[in-house]
Amino acid sequence: MLDTYCEVITPEGVPLHLPAAGPLPRAVAWAIDFVIRIGALMVLSIPLAFLGDFGSGLYLGLMFALMWAYTIVQEACWGQTLGKRAMGLRVVARDGGPVGWMAAITRNLLRTVDMLPFGYAVGLVSSLFDGHGRRLGDLVAGTLVIHQDTALQVTRVPIDSVLAPPQPLQPAEQVAVVAFAERAPRLSNPRQQELGDIASPLTDSHGQVGVLRLYAMANWLLGRR
Secondary structure, three states, rough: OOOOOEEEEEOOOEEEEOOOOHHHHHHHHHHHHHHHHHHHHHHHHHHHHHHHHHHHHHHHHHHHHHHHHHHHHHHHHOOHHHHHHHEEEEEOOOOOOOOOHHHHHHHHHHHHHHHHOOOHHHHHHHHHOOOOOOHHHHHOOOOOEOOOOOOOOOOOOOOOOOOOOOOOEEEEHHHHHHHHHHHOOOOOOOHHHHHHHHOOOHOOOOOOHHHHHHHHHHHHHOOOO
């Protein structure tokens, strides 16, 4: 499965396109985490070998922590493990928000199912048939692994002022205002004003004043109160 985009509509009606990660980058991230955990266990085993039975018990406890708590804690706190960070990946909720502890625990505990019968076969088949590359753990936990470099990019509006639209806007109209604010800075001033004049019934202004009001409305739609 190639990487795809998962569209999420925010409460303000603005669509976010989350770039879902395919099996290959996720497998590489898992391999990096596996090497880190095995390396840590090998290093810790040397001093623990001198502690006899106590060292053996402590080693088993550390093994459990590294194999399970390693991923759960990192994903719940930061949304990514060291391997995922190296690959530019992040785990998010289905609405694009933070994962949270319950979802992180669920998706990682279900690795025991995704691993069956060997080599993550069940998880691979699930990700290949799911439109957004989710394994069973992701489907149950309501999570998604995305490329963080392009995910959840917030539109940079040239001004900081905020202005509520004078009338309720339909979702398509909200999308148009935000899209204007995102793309207009790359246009010439005359072209910005030409497009801004089209929305003059909304801004009740023409020229540069209308453009600035559209920017301010985009800030409001993006939640910058």
